[in-house]
Amino acid sequence: xxxxxxxxxxxxxxxxxxxxxxxxxxxxxxxxxxxxxxxxxxxxxxxxxxxxxxxxxxxxxxxxxxxxxxxxxxxxxxxxxxxxxxxxxxxxxxxxxxxxxxxxxx
Amino acid sequence: xxxxxxxxxxxxxxxxxxxxxxxxxxxxxxxxxxxxxxxxxxxxxxxxxxxxxxxxxxxxxxxxxxxxxxxxxxxxxxxxxxxxxxxxxxxxxxxxxxxxxxxxxxxxxxxxxxxxxxx
Numbered sequence: 001x002x003x004x005x006x007x008x009x010x011x012x013x014x015x016x017x018x019x020x021x022x023x024x025x026x027x028x029x030x031x032x033x034x035x036x037x038x039x040x041x042x043x044x045x046x047x048x049x050x051x052x053x054x055x056x057x058x059x060x061x062x063x064x065x066x067x068x069x070x071x072x073x074x075x076x077x078x079x080x081x082x083x084x085x086x087x088x089x090x091x092x093x094x095x096x097x098x099x100x101x102x103x104x105x106x
Numbered sequence: 107x108x109x110x111x112x113x114x115x116x117x118x119x120x121x122x123x124x125x126x127x128x129x130x131x132x133x134x135x136x137x138x139x140x141x142x143x144x145x146x147x148x149x150x151x152x153x154x155x156x157x158x159x160x161x162x163x164x165x166x167x168x169x170x171x172x173x174x175x176x177x178x179x180x181x182x183x184x185x186x187x188x189x190x191x192x193x194x195x196x197x198x199x200x201x202x203x204x205x206x207x208x209x210x211x212x213x214x215x216x217x218x219x220x221x222x223x224x225x
Binding site for chain 1: 150
């Protein structure tokens with residue numbers, strides 16, 4: 001299953017609301033997870049099963065979607081949110097990731 | 107606190123073999139699915155292989171099938187990745203990761219061990 005994210009990069013300012021899109025090449029129901037990766041660190045799981053916020057993740061992060069189209073929204077960007085974001089399907093093996101969206105400070 | 111510590115990565119020539127280890131602590135290792143993932147410089151994560159809690163269910167990514175073998179020792183809280191016939195394109199930081207029960211998401215990651223395949 002191929003995962004396609006858009007955009008590949010995004011410039012935004014602190015306080016902005018941003019949306020990242022992930023599309024699967026076939027239906028994956030809600031088997032979609034989102035990760036944040038800061039430079040030099042391992043990815044961090046943010047959202048499980050399309051919309052379930054992981055414990056400790058700020059509520060400004062939210063996820064939605066089902067089937068083939070999914071979104072990650074960050075409402076009220078904070079400085080620490082500037083990182084790279086990946087979607088990942090857990091519907092079937094082989095597990096696959098999107099190519100990433102780099103969120104940069106404008 | 108969950109802690110995953112990978113080891114075994116190094117510089118190795120093409121065609122060579124390497125075994126990576128991941129020592130787990132802070133949780134009941136035998137209860138959770140585990141995986142190996144890798145990330146080449148400047149690229150996104152790539153899932154390499156996954157194994158069920160008891161070790162009976164194993165899956166591999168297409169790029170490593172037939173060359174890599176994942177295994178686990180639940181008595182020793184250790185996950186392994188045997189890598190044979192290594193290629194330049196296997197160069198990456200290799201992570202082990204813990205999944206929640208009945209999920210193939212990756213909720214905890216180690217810090218990674220680097221593998222460089224080069225002559």
